Amino acid sequence: MRIVSISDADDPRLAPYVSIRERDLTGRSDGRFIVEGKVTLATLLERSLFEIESIFIGQSRLEPLSDILALLPQDVPVYVAPQNVMDEVAGFPIHRGVLACARKGEPLALDALLEAETLLVLNGISNHDNVGAAFRNAAAFGAGGVLLDEQSCDPLYRKSIRVSAGAALWLPFVRDGQGKDHIGRLQNAGFDVWAMTPRATAAELHQLKPSAKTAILLGSEGPGLEDALIDRCRPVRIAMASGFDSINVATAGAIALAHCHTCSVTGSA
């Protein structure tokens, strides 16, 4: 293992870890992303498609993490520093004492998702918690991938990864282009696209049997999907109590995905 002791917060090798929160907000243009915490690091090493550039851990974490760090390629540096140096670099207290920097690499092409039986499709989801939760739900119910339009936020944002329980690190995704183009591509590839909407005229989820290939399309909280998008798809609604038809967008996705998963397992709707 390539352990590198660091004592100076200004060490240039730690540049990717400087002021993490500020750079979360402004976005990174260097093709890198940061993960934090032991469980997420394990997922990054065991299941992800991403190339790890370095690890940055607190001195006291070296021993407890030895099992996980043994999975690292030999040439990846493990920067080790006292906790106060780590906090100074990151700009806030890194309680878990575990950070890693990885490269996003070449984005997948949309074609890579089209073999899936079930896809989750996100349109204009600009809240990182919702994107992370959507990935967690997609993974839990066996979706083959997630397709996001370019207005949706980055699943490899630190908080999205955490909320996704690491699913954003291994579930294939594409984030590019516009919802209306996605719908056409999906339909051409044989997908029945279910646009989730509270429209009264929409089909009720529990009465639908998923096709061999089903895509669940979710719009942003608040405005929801545009009519122009819904009209190109099969509008589907989740039956709710009258007077309070409001659930979180990721939760709506979970209910639709759970229905598809159950139907695929039992062979019935």
Next chain:
Amino acid sequence: MRIVSISDADDPRLAPYVSIRERDLTGRSDGRFIVEGKVTLATLLERSLFEIESIFIGQSRLEPLSDILALLPQDVPVYVAPQNVMDEVAGFPIHRGVLACARKGEPLALDALLEAETLLVLNGISNHDNVGAAFRNAAAFGAGGVLLDEQSCDPLYRKSIRVSAGAALWLPFVRDGQGKDHIGRLQNAGFDVWAMTPRATAAELHQLKPSAKTAILLGSEGPGLEDALIDRCRPVRIAMASGFDSINVATAGAIALAHCHTCSVTGSA
């Protein structure tokens, strides 16, 4: 309307609004709670059971809020201050410019919930987002109330109210006592208590038809429900993909509640 102009951040009438975040963290022992934002204020006025003690708004918000404020009882003071005074009192920028202070009043007794057909029961849920999301889901799928043990956190915490989309303000709840006692009380009142668990031997949710009275019991994320609690109930699991059986606790509740709602509407499982 009783409008009171305030120019001094030290005005003693604003005491309940001082340092809101710090008091969120330490908890309030004075029986009051704070809500923020226009939509939540409207819910507080239109649907809630709680007595409003005062409103505190930024000067520029008085006119746009006039419709909502017209619902206020005549004797409730509306404190109006310049935005900078408001931010100084609260201790952080109140972008929405709308705060209200209400009294919790006498807590409901558990008996008040026992007439419901569907209840959500939370055990050791110490994350305010999860409690808020659980309330939102309970409301959306027509549960008659929420029962929380004393280890679960307060639904009237500012962030829980916001995440609940206001449901915490009107959906009846009881927060008191221990899960094991709750289960006994519910069963004595005729409830079939479904303990949500990933146990392989649990019944599968989609194969179950809810009884006339069903209670959905959720444990904390991570450890989940204790075996001793699960063993007193009907263990129920949500079918998930192998290798990633992890969903958010409030999301699990949403899927179970949606199932019960659908069955009650269609009369079938």
